[in-house]
Amino acid sequence: MTRICIIGISGKLGQYMTEHALARGYEVVGVCRPESVAKLDRFKGRITLFPGRTDDASVVAQAVRGCDGVLTVLAPWGFTNYASGTARAVLENAEPGARLIFSCGWHISKDGQDRYGLKLRLIFGFFTFLGWATRMADISDQLRATDMIFASDRLWTVVRGSDLEEGGSEGLPVWARHVGDPVLASNRTRRTDFALFMVHALTDDRLIGEAPAIVSHASASARAHPGAAQSVPG
Numbered sequence: 001m002t003r004i005c006i007i008g009i010s011g012k013l014g015q016y017m018t019e020h021a022l023a024r025g026y027e028v029v030g031v032c033r034p035e036s037v038a039k040l041d042r043f044k045g046r047i048t049l050f051p052g053r054t055d056d057a058s059v060v061a062q063a064v065r066g067c068d069g070v071l072t073v074l075a076p077w078g079f080t081n082y083a084s085g086t087a088r089a090v091l092e093n094a095e096p097g098a099r100l101i102f103s104c105g106w107h108i109s110k111d112g113q114d115r116y117g118l119k120l121r122l123i124f125g126f127f128t129f130l131g132w133a134t135r136m137a138d139i140s141d142q143l144r145a146t147d148m149i150f151a152s153d154r155l156w157t158v159v160r161g162s163d164l165e166e167g168g169s170e171g172l173p174v175w176a177r178h179v180g181d182p183v184l185a186s187n188r189t190r191r192t193d194f195a196l197f198m199v200h201a202l203t204d205d206r207l208i209g210e211a212p213a214i215v216s217h218a219s220a221s222a223r224a225h226p227g228a229a230q231s232v233p234g
């Protein structure tokens, strides 16, 4: 892995991924909305930016050229198929053989085998309704995006984040194939560690074709189930 692209590089997750990728010595290019370029001033001279919407296939095509890996923040903003347009732009334009890592939340299910408790179902339902009522977020489009990824023959990984919190790193998160696994019960991960897992996934071939649901390595549930946690070496 030498050159990687971060699609949605100016957001919180994108900036953490940039830090981790630079720390690994990767050459980093990224796509973000033109109005967000200034958010990345602290990386000036160390990254190359392609300003544009992340669902703009022509911008994405330029950015991913020559990249061995692509980290994509899937965000369901508005009702213009932003998440699925972003996923399609990456799937159709990334280099053959590139590792493609996408972010989303626990609400995404690859195989329908996830078990959601009442509290999680109420929270997902509330945010789906809120996004629809305000026209700010179309959660069903994030589902369409991930269905498209799951059906693709690319070398993909869909990383499903728990509730996120700020703060210093607690180490590489552990993961499980299905929500409902007791190891995930704490439902918390530092945002910087979500980013760490995304960057790590670029070089962990055991994660190809997986949709790992992650939780902090230091959380009570991860510590209580050390055998059940499917961690990946750092």
Ligand SMILES: NC(=O)c1ccc[n+]([C@@H]2O[C@H](COP(=O)([O-])OP(=O)(O)OC[C@H]3O[C@@H](n4cnc5c(N)ncnc54)[C@H](OP(=O)(O)O)[C@@H]3O)[C@@H](O)[C@H]2O)c1
Residues within 6 Å of the ligand: 007, 008, 009, 010, 011, 012, 013, 014, 032, 033, 035, 036, 039, 073, 074, 075, 077, 082, 103, 104, 105, 106, 160, 161, 162, 163, 164, 191
């Ligand atoms: N927030 C959580 O608690 C949580 C929990 C689990 C999983 N996740 C997942 O984590 C990932 C990152 O989420 P995050 O909440 O941490 O946010 P984030 O990293 O700040 O990313 C938000 C992204 O959306 C873009 N964006 C914001 N408003 C937009 C708009 N109106 N139109 C187009 N793009 C817009 C941002 O770009 P700009 O910089 O241009 O604004 C940024 O790239 C997502 O895949 C999410 O599903 C989040």
